[in-house]
Amino acid sequence: MIADQIQISERFLAVRSQTEKICEPLKIEDYVVQPIVDVSPPKWHLGHTTWFFETFILVPNHTGYQPFDANYNYLFNSYYESAGARVIRTDRGNITRPGVKEVMQYRSHVNHHMIEFLNSNYSTSLNSLIELGLQHEQQHQELLIYDIKYILGKNPLFPAYGKLNETGEVLKSENKWLTIEEGVYKIGYNGRAFSFDNEHGSHKTYLNKCALADRLVTNREYLEFISDDGYKNFRYWLSDAWEWVKENHIEAPEHWHKVEGQWNHYNLNGGLTPLILDAPVMHISFFEADAFAKWKGMRLPTEQEWEVACLRYGKIDANSNFSDNGKYAPQPAKNNQLYGDCWEWTASAYRPYPYYKAPEGAVGEYNGKFMINQMVLRGGSSATPRDHIRPTYRNFFHPHLRWMFSGIRLAKDL
Template identity: 55%
Template sequence: MISTDTLLDFFIETREQTELICEPLEIEDFVVQPIIDVSPPKWHLGHTTWFFEEFILKEFDKSYNVFNDDFSFVFNSYYETVGKRVIRADRGNLSRPSVKKVYDYRHYVTNAMSNLLNLNQNKELRQILEIGIHHEKQHQELLLTDIKYILGNNPLLPKYSDLFKEYRLDYKEPKWISLNEGIYEIGHNSTDFSFDNELGRHKVYLHNYAISNNLVTNAEYLEFIKSDGYKRFDIWHAQGWDWVQQNNIIAPLYWHQIDGVWYNYSLNGLTEIDLAAPVTHISYYEAFAYAQYKGCRLPTEFEWEAVQERFNWGQRWEWTESAYLPYPNYKKADGALGEYNGKFMVNQKVLRGCSVATPTKHARHTYRNFFQTDLRWQYTGIRLAK
């Protein structure tokens, strides 16, 4: 547990970074919600503020006056324990409260939090504060990917900013890295922050396996497309094949073929595909099919973590073959914060690593992200194993 003074600085830094992400936006961008999985930027600004108001200020500051009684209903995400909320699909209908009012709300809560932290040294408060800070960092990543989806589905494909670079990663001479069969320890094992789904460090037995030192590139994935990878039912799960057929999927998200040339939309605008860059915005279905096409497979999350302790990997969220399940001795927290991870441990695949949108001081090799198998608006990529 870091000190209260350091946590206060961390809190302020995190709050400022969220607003910095929103600076390039036009006012009209703040309320758009193209699909249910994407939340409007204004909602992210409000929800990350509500978290501190609901779980810290209302609990630990008896003199605190709630900013607006309606905001818990508007900005609660999925916490059944807390009460009623706007359904997720309706977040884009919130033309009110105004963007200005939401920023007023943020500053009101940030100031109240700063005052409280200057007075209160309560250990429980510090623990919840640290969760809240990392919760906001999670939303910073979601905010960037949601902004990309909003602008990437605008017919004009507008540029977000030149400051955010979806950079090319260092590509190494391709090779397979082998690990011998044996017992490996998995899970978080330090006093640094982690989410509860990383806890329950335990031993797993792994058979001999090999894992690629590189992520699959755009050039390699383009070969898959040109080899009719999206037309070969034999390399897809049945559910994945249905998804391809029903949604007419022919390429990764944000790929556009114009006059026979493949382009990619990024937050810097529309450009020709960088063939050497890692392919991204891939569903689990696509990652699995590509691995089948190459005569390989996806690594389990345990295989990924056992290697990651030796190498600094994970610059795209990487699909694994592991279902999102609790570790041994996992126990949900009491109350509303117990809804944070455990309730989602069904019908989802684990992703490991981080992404170009992951904020600083948030990534670690035991981090377990998770999404449904058809989703691809995050910066998801492919690493092969065999």
């Protein structure tokens, strides 16, 4: 084998192993629960990430390969119309069979044949597709952490996920500002390493002079919004947002619970615990982020402003909080938090960049068809693998969602 093949084989096994490691603290009953449509059962994630390699790598390219089970294409296809029929998303929790044992056998089967394939004289032109599969699995590792937290956080007993690293020193920080001068800037990915197609179409953008806060909004600050009847004053809310607040009786971030007059939150590290006031507020919808910014007399940054600020001020250092740290929770600011801790809502709709073209074939369904009715988030979170993020990475979610690790960075015009 050549060096590149050895490297990709080792990376394949490392990524696949990490997915299973995330699931190790679970009880067998935890693997099948689907409390809401946005949460997929952990067992489904294990199957789907395996299906990706079987369907897009092994079946069309590995001579003589036989699918592990013909029914799995139907069970574990997510949204790829070109790959055939699939179980609708709301029914993933109904897949009680195959069991966890069989799904783990499926993973072992595909892993074995993938390593066999990678050790053969396969066409290295497939390396970019294999890397896409690995990046895709890393995305699902993050989703797994979100979903596990939601599953356990809605359990009446609020069980802890496991003994994780402690949250560390609590630091208070006054808000300072990262200035962006007026001018024309280039954004979008233009390198040679891996990137998703929605980052492509590197182009110039004009920005007025502005500033972004040098840290994320904290629980302490968000409590002031709640105490000032922020959820009761329609003036801060967009029309759709105000209807969402009223219809769903929203009065605090997801996973917050008032116990004997004090706010607590469900924390993977310890179950139901008191808020760490100087940690970033998390599980915030775009609706809430936008309302909070208006209450502060400020706004959310555009994704263009965020990327320019990150390119100038952002760096990954020893204080950057990613999933590799094993905390799975945002930490009080020790740097400017442009990377890690919480995904940051921007004021930008998720739309294609100039010159964007979706790839041919099934992988063309990966990003492009979702470029409607969603908002862009930037920066990664404490559930994001450290090697998975970059300044141009564009995450996206519908504006009402908040089970993911999402937070707020303020911006203002100068």
